[in-house]
Amino acid sequence: MRNLWIFIxxxxxxxxLIIFLLISLILLVNNNSYQRASVWNSSHQLIGExxxxxxxxxxxxxxxxxxxxxxxxNARLNNQLKTSFFDDSVEQHSVNDTLTQQQYSxxxxxxxxxxVHQKNNYITINRGLKHGIKKGWGVISAKGVVxxxxxxxxxxxxxxxxxxxxxxxxxxxxGNIGSLVWGEDSSDPRLAILRDIPNHVIVKKGNRVVTSxxxxxxxxxxxxxxxxTGLKGGDSFLDIEIYLxxxxxxxxxxxxxxxxxxxxxxxxxxxxxxx
Amino acid sequence: xxxxxxINTFRFILLICLQVFLLKNIGYYNxxxxxxxxxxxxxxxxxxxxxxxxxLSFLTGLxxxxxxxxxxxxxAACTVLAFVRIVFISVTVQRxxxxxxxxxxxxxxxxxWFIFYAIILTFFHHLVLFSFETFRFTEFGYILIRSILSSxxxxxxxxxxEFMFFRKKVR
Numbered sequence: 439m440r441n442l443w444i445f446i447x448x449x450x451x452x453x454x455l456i457i458f459l460l461i462s463l464i465l466l467v468n469n470n471s472y473q474r475a476s477v478w479n480s481s482h483q484l485i486g487e488x489x490x491x492x493x494x495x496x497x498x499x500x501x502x503x504x505x506x507x508x509x510x511x512n513a514r515l516n517n518q519l520k521t522s523f524f525d526d527s528v529e530q531h532s533v534n535d536t537l538t539q540q541q542y543s544x545x546x547x548x549x550x551x552x553x554v555h556q557k558n559n560y561i562t563i564n565r566g567l568k569h570g571i572k573k574g575w576g577v578i579s580a581k582g583v584v585x586x587x588x589x590x591x592x593x594x595x596x597x598x599x600x601x602x603x604x605x606x607x608x609x610x611x612x613g614n615i616g617s618l619v620w621g622e623d624s625s626d627p628r629l630a631i632l633r634d635i636p637n638h639v640i641v642k643k644g645n646r647v648v649t650s651x652x653x654x655x656x657x658x659x660x661x662x663x664x665x666x667t668g669l670k671g672g673d674s675f676l677d678i679e680i681y682l683x684x685x686x687x688x689x690x691x692x693x694x695x696x697x698x699x700x701x702x703x704x705x706x707x708x709x710x711x712x713x
Numbered sequence: 714x715x716x717x718x719x720i721n722t723f724r725f726i727l728l729i730c731l732q733v734f735l736l737k738n739i740g741y742y743n744x745x746x747x748x749x750x751x752x753x754x755x756x757x758x759x760x761x762x763x764x765x766x767x768x769l770s771f772l773t774g775l776x777x778x779x780x781x782x783x784x785x786x787x788x789a790a791c792t793v794l795a796f797v798r799i800v801f802i803s804v805t806v807q808r809x810x811x812x813x814x815x816x817x818x819x820x821x822x823x824x825x826w827f828i829f830y831a832i833i834l835t836f837f838h839h840l841v842l843f844s845f846e847t848f849r850f851t852e853f854g855y856i857l858i859r860s861i862l863s864s865x866x867x868x869x870x871x872x873x874x875e876f877m878f879f880r881k882k883v884r
Contacts, residue, residue, distance in 0.1 A: 450763050465775075465788065473845070
């Protein structure tokens with residue numbers, strides 16, 4: 439204790455310096471806004487940096503919990519998405535025209551299920567009985583013919599697409615009526631065969647193939663273009679390959695065609711059919 | 714003893730008045746600013762106790778600070794000044810050689826010693842003052858230039874004042 443006192447009194451100038459400098463610094467920092475601001479700023483910066491480092495480490499520890507909460511949030515948000523709900527509204531416009539009677543009306547539908555790589559392909563759409571769709575109606579897309587309504591439920595309908603071995607669609611090329619079939623030789627979803635065109639008709643590569651208007655579809659709806667014409671040995675009909683204009687693998691929206699005069703036509707033609 | 718106190722009190726009042734009423738308004742573009750009031754601390758007697766020296770320095774700085782609105786700034790600089798003064802005097806002067814309590818003034822100690830003494834002490838005072846005023850290490854070059862120029866200004870004024878008022882003490 440004595441030695442300490444001797445030490446302090448020997449170097450008293452230094453201790454006086456420390457004491458008075460400390461007092462004046464406290465005064466300086468407490469009473470001058472600029473110095474106070476710089477002191478607080480630098481200390482805040484230091485503390486903030488330390489907190490940031492620690493945070494960077496601790497955030498790894500809670501990563502699992504964070505993932506869980508994010509997944510739960512994703513599920514909740516998916517539930518709210520429009521695609522989770524069944525769209526019930528149908529847009530239909532009919533104009534009362536007294537000069538020309540409307541024969542065809544269209545109902546828009548969205549494709550909800552689709553296949554292109556089977557032997558018999560079907561398409562499901564989100565329109566059904568509730569929206570007035572009936573069995574046997576034709577279906578087209580913006581690009582061309584799609585198929586025929588096969589089965590109808592309350593909210594959905596299945597379509598027997600062109601890519602089906604039983605589908606026959608009346609088609610016309612340069613005014614000559616033929617029959618469109620698919621899947622006999624190849625299962626390429628873009629290629630179909632046009633049958634029953636007699637071999638005296640001149641058909642060239644690139645000619646348009648459209649619907650004839652004899653069946654469910656209005657006349658003149660595009661089906662595809664001729665890619666190959668050829669004679670089969672000993673046959674009296676041309677063998678025409680068609681590149682379909684509808685890309686079935688990318689189908690999203692289709693139109694269901696209601697032929698308003700179909701019933702009348704069918705009734706009239708009924709007696710002709712052999713029993 | 715009473716005379717020493719009287720002289721120092723008078724010097725204190727005179728220098729403070731000179732500093733806060735006249736020299737406060739004089740300066741060369743904020744680069745060279747005179748702080749003549751530290752002459753009071755420089756001229757305190759050799760035999761003053763360290764504690765009293767520090768206290769007086771601190772109070773002098775504080776008084777100037779009150780007028781300058783920078784509480785603690787000049788006080789800190791003057792505290793450092795007192796420490797440098799103690800070290801400087803203990804290095805250069807044999808304290809036992811003085812009996813009649815002389816001041817470390819120009820007339821008694823001679824021109825060379827006094828200029829050296831004034832330059833060292835003033836420079837340290839100004840360095841601390843400007844450092845704490847700027848309060849940033851990044852502008853050290855600016856602080857250094859200000860300290861050197863202001864020190865030259867202040868020392869010039871000190872020598873002038875010494876020649877004007879205290880020279881006749883020699884005779």
